[in-house]
Amino acid sequence: MPIVWLMIIGAAAGFLATRLMRLETDLLTTVAIGVFGALIGGGLLRLLIWALGAAAGFGGAFLGALALIWIWRRYSR
Template identity: 65%
Template sequence: MAILALIIIGAAAGFIATRLMNLQTDLVTTIAIGVLGALVGGLVLRFLLAITGLAVGFVGAILGAMALIWLWETYGPKRR
């Protein structure tokens, strides 16, 4: 069932992509373009999300550390 769904989605994606790029292809090539494009696009998106996820985590860690420093300086024990 998943393979059939991949072929149907690939055919639709390939059809739209070939029309947007003004490329005239046969049905098999259109489906192949769509399926391979879905695989490449999925891998690229996962890679970008992983990178941005790490970057967001790093920025969040810095902001969290800054908040703790501020709390410590504001409400922590006072030094003389």
């Protein structure tokens, strides 16, 4: 079922992409463009989400450390 779903989504994405870029292709090429585009785009999006997640984790850790230092300085006297 995932293969069929990928082909349906790929056909739709390929159709939209080929029309947007004004490229005249046959059905098989349109589906192939959509499927491979989905694989490439999905991989890049997962990489971006992972990188942003790591950056967000670092930012959260930094802010938490700043808050902990502030609390320590404020209440340790």
